[in-house]
Amino acid sequence: MSELVGPVHVVGAGLLGTSVGLAARRAGLEVWLTDHNHEHVRTASGLGAGVPAPAEGAAQLTVVAVPPDHIAEVVVEALERGGVVTDVGSVKSLPLEQIADHAEEKLLACYVGSHPMAGSERSGPLAGTAALFDGRPWAITPHTHSSAGAIALVEALALLCGAEPVRLSPVEHDRAVARTSHLPHLLAVLTAGQLAEAQPEHLLLSGQGVRDVTRIAGGDPDLWGQILRSNHAAVGEILRDVQDDLARLVNALASSDPDRLGEILTRGVTGTRAIPGKHGGPALATASVYVSVPDEPGQLARLFADVGEIGVNVEDFYIDHDPARPVGLVELVVQDTAAESLRGSLETRKWLTHR
Amino acid sequence: MSELVGPVHVVGAGLLGTSVGLAARRAGLEVWLTDHNHEHVRTASGLGAGVPAPAEGAAQLTVVAVPPDHIAEVVVEALERGGVVTDVGSVKSLPLEQIADHAEEKLLACYVGSHPMAGSERSGPLAGTAALFDGRPWAITPHTHSSAGAIALVEALALLCGAEPVRLSPVEHDRAVARTSHLPHLLAVLTAGQLAEAQPEHLLLSGQGVRDVTRIAGGDPDLWGQILRSNHAAVGEILRDVQDDLARLVNALASSDPDRLGEILTRGVTGTRAIPGKHGGPALATASVYVSVPDEPGQLARLFADVGEIGVNVEDFYIDHDPARPVGLVELVVQDTAAESLRGSLETRKWLTHR
Numbered sequence: 001m002s003e004l005v006g007p008v009h010v011v012g013a014g015l016l017g018t019s020v021g022l023a024a025r026r027a028g029l030e031v032w033l034t035d036h037n038h039e040h041v042r043t044a045s046g047l048g049a050g051v052p053a054p055a056e057g058a059a060q061l062t063v064v065a066v067p068p069d070h071i072a073e074v075v076v077e078a079l080e081r082g083g084v085v086t087d088v089g090s091v092k093s094l095p096l097e098q099i100a101d102h103a104e105e106k107l108l109a110c111y112v113g114s115h116p117m118a119g120s121e122r123s124g125p126l127a128g129t130a131a132l133f134d135g136r137p138w139a140i141t142p143h144t145h146s147s148a149g150a151i152a153l154v155e156a157l158a159l160l161c162g163a164e165p166v167r168l169s170p171v172e173h174d175r176a177v178a179r180t181s182h183l184p185h186l187l188a189v190l191t192a193g194q195l196a197e198a199q200p201e202h203l204l205l206s207g208q209g210v211r212d213v214t215r216i217a218g219g220d221p222d223l224w225g226q227i228l229r230s231n232h233a234a235v236g237e238i239l240r241d242v243q244d245d246l247a248r249l250v251n252a253l254a255s256s257d258p259d260r261l262g263e264i265l266t267r268g269v270t271g272t273r274a275i276p277g278k279h280g281g282p283a284l285a286t287a288s289v290y291v292s293v294p295d296e297p298g299q300l301a302r303l304f305a306d307v308g309e310i311g312v313n314v315e316d317f318y319i320d321h322d323p324a325r326p327v328g329l330v331e332l333v334v335q336d337t338a339a340e341s342l343r344g345s346l347e348t349r350k351w352l353t354h355r
Numbered sequence: 356m357s358e359l360v361g362p363v364h365v366v367g368a369g370l371l372g373t374s375v376g377l378a379a380r381r382a383g384l385e386v387w388l389t390d391h392n393h394e395h396v397r398t399a400s401g402l403g404a405g406v407p408a409p410a411e412g413a414a415q416l417t418v419v420a421v422p423p424d425h426i427a428e429v430v431v432e433a434l435e436r437g438g439v440v441t442d443v444g445s446v447k448s449l450p451l452e453q454i455a456d457h458a459e460e461k462l463l464a465c466y467v468g469s470h471p472m473a474g475s476e477r478s479g480p481l482a483g484t485a486a487l488f489d490g491r492p493w494a495i496t497p498h499t500h501s502s503a504g505a506i507a508l509v510e511a512l513a514l515l516c517g518a519e520p521v522r523l524s525p526v527e528h529d530r531a532v533a534r535t536s537h538l539p540h541l542l543a544v545l546t547a548g549q550l551a552e553a554q555p556e557h558l559l560l561s562g563q564g565v566r567d568v569t570r571i572a573g574g575d576p577d578l579w580g581q582i583l584r585s586n587h588a589a590v591g592e593i594l595r596d597v598q599d600d601l602a603r604l605v606n607a608l609a610s611s612d613p614d615r616l617g618e619i620l621t622r623g624v625t626g627t628r629a630i631p632g633k634h635g636g637p638a639l640a641t642a643s644v645y646v647s648v649p650d651e652p653g654q655l656a657r658l659f660a661d662v663g664e665i666g667v668n669v670e671d672f673y674i675d676h677d678p679a680r681p682v683g684l685v686e687l688v689v690q691d692t693a694a695e696s697l698r699g700s701l702e703t704r705k706w707l708t709h710r
Contacts, residue, residue: 117562137559166556172557173560176553176556176559179550179553179557180550180557180558180560181560181562181565183546183549184546184569185564186604187546187568188542188564188568188623189622189626190597190600192622192623192624192625192626192627193600193619193622193623194534194600194626195626195627195630196622196623198534198629199531200629201521202530202531202534203630203631204521204631205472205494205531205535206630206631207472207535207536209536209539209540210536210539212567212568212570212571213539213542213543213568213571214623214626214627218623218624218628219624221617221621222617225616228616229608229613232608232609235608236609239604239608242545242549242601243598245549246598247598249541250595253584254587258584261580261583262576262580264544264548265576265579266576267547267548267551268544268545268547269547270547270551271547271548271550271551271569272547272550272569272570272573273573274553275561275566276555290482292484298664298666299663300662300663301660301663303659304655305659305660307655308654308655309656313651317672352484352486354483354484
């Protein structure tokens with residue numbers, strides 16, 4: 001049962017469902033598509049993500065990729081049709097409870113929750129791509145009654161999609177995303193909320209920092225509301241911790257002892273360094289080269305063409321896009337051992353660089 | 356007195372001081388440099404930012420660019436030497452109080468605080484560039500006794516540096532940066548602080564969102580401690596507002612009424628839209644085109660070369676650098692009217708694009 005041979009039934013042909021379909025088709029599996037929005041099924045089929053699901057028959061594996069509030073209901077229906085069932089929702093404990101309440105006990109062995117850590121700013125089947133999961137973590141969250149065969153089949157799906165399975169219990173998963181995803185979202189929302197009431201002339205002083213911090217707060221409130229409410233226990237727990245942290249911060253700021261504030265700031269630095277780097281390993285030692293680039297068409301092209309010819313791999317880059325600069329500052333993040341030679345080579349090519 | 360003819364005396368030859376020196380030299384003014392670190396003066400002079408200050412004589416304008424805790428003392432010394440004095444510190448009210456306490460009253464007319472909103476991740480004279488302030492807001496914060504001539508001279512400096520002067524009272528300025536800079540920094544620090552204690556396997560689930568939110572929390576704790584403590588009144592006030600917001604959020608999350616959480620999330624979306632766009636005007640209507648780019652040298656170059664040839668100006672771009680993806684997703688932000696044609700042209704050139 002652990003060999004994934006199909007058919008794979010994707011329920012919910014949005015970004016994630018369509019991407020799973022495309023990846024499974026790439027591997028040569030038969031893929032069935034269902035969505036309450038028939039237009040989505042047509043679009044996803046047109047992209048080559050599978051065919052409309054037949055009226056009868058059970059797939060080997062059903063992948064439920066519907067909005068959070070509907071996951072439990074759709075998983076139960078799928079379990080009743082037969083085969084192994086997973087879902088790709090952002091929260092795992094509450095749906096599991098709801099599924100356990102409504103599904104026959106003998107069917108529960110066939111359910112294994114999962115959660116691919118893939119981009120969510122885009123939505124809909126047109127945004128789908130077989131490459132969406134390449135190299136991404138994909139949390140696999142078996143419950144105590146999940147069968148070994150079902151777990152293996154869901155891991156096989158993650159591997160087939162090019163992802164890296166990370167096995168966690170549903171409770172551990174929900175605590176992890178409360179910290180790495182839901183808390184950052186909510187603190188971005190609170191930061192942005194304070195801008196909503198600012199005087200417009202005060203906002204003229206906005207720099208890159210506030211833009212970075214608040215970017216994700218622009219996410220869809222309906223979807224985020226569903227995610228957060230379904231993880232309210234873990235999110236509530238960490239928010240109460242943050243209430244304590246915030247109270248300590250307020251006191252430290254009012255205190256005459258600079259070390260109290262310094263400790264809090266230093267703990268923040270430690271936290272930024274704890275985030276794993278590329279390939280899930282320890283953060284790569286990188287260095288930044290800053291380059292002045294005129295804000296005109298073609299100049300970025302010239303810069304990246306030169307960087308490409310120099311042969312250095314750019315790990316990351318940022319452009320500073322504060323108001324009205326005719327010259328933008330591009331930060332190229334490269335392996336630290338490559339930074340000095342990149343800088344020299346760019347200077348040779350008449351770029352103005354800064355450390 | 357309002358015509359800036361020099362000499363300009365820069366005290367503190369770090370990133371900001373050296374950049375001011377370079378911009379003033381570019382305009383042909385005589386620039387004097389002082390720093391308690393003689394190496395900095397040598398480096399900055401070597402870059403063409405000015406010459407070591409003579410032992411005697413007063414400049415027309417002294418620009419104090421030293422760490423926050425030393426600003427008041429250095430401004431008072433400069434006022435005693437003569438001429439108009441400004442500083443480029445991040446906080447304005449407390450230094451003004453300290454200056455007023457220690458300077459002779461008749462000299463106070465010659466002091467006008469200011470604050471260029473320019474990058475601060477780099478430091479030291481080598482990071483200096485005459486282009487640092489181009490198009491950036493530069494807050495000019497006269498106090499009630501600042502003379503009109505002194506104000507005009509400091510505005511002239513901002514204009515000479517290519518910046519856009521924004522006049523605010525010291526108190527207004529400090530409230531503005533508490534909201535647009537200090538609060539985002541502190542909430543990034545609290546978010547990052549929660550990562551510092553996370554289990555490493557939980558951090559494997561970190562995506563782009565948490566990286567964006569926590570990036571600025573990596574800033575120098577000493578410098579930030581000085582900034583925050585010298586603005587503790589305005590920062591404390593807004594933090595207490597955020598304590599209320601956070602309590603409301605905790606209650607909304609525990610409530611069975613989804614609208615309460617929805618309102619908070621929607622206010623966050625409103626806040627992200629309140630940040631002004633390029634050129635300080637209302638945020639430009641932009642749209643994003645997502646492109647899959649193999650993670651190899653030269654591929655970004657090829658993409659930007661194609662974008663350049665297509666002739667579309669890229670307002671901003673992001674690269675998704677989650678663990679181990681052999682294909683990166685680049686988000687190109689362009690004027691919304693240009694997005695569809697850019698997408699079509701890229702597809703013609705064999706790029707895989709997504710909406």
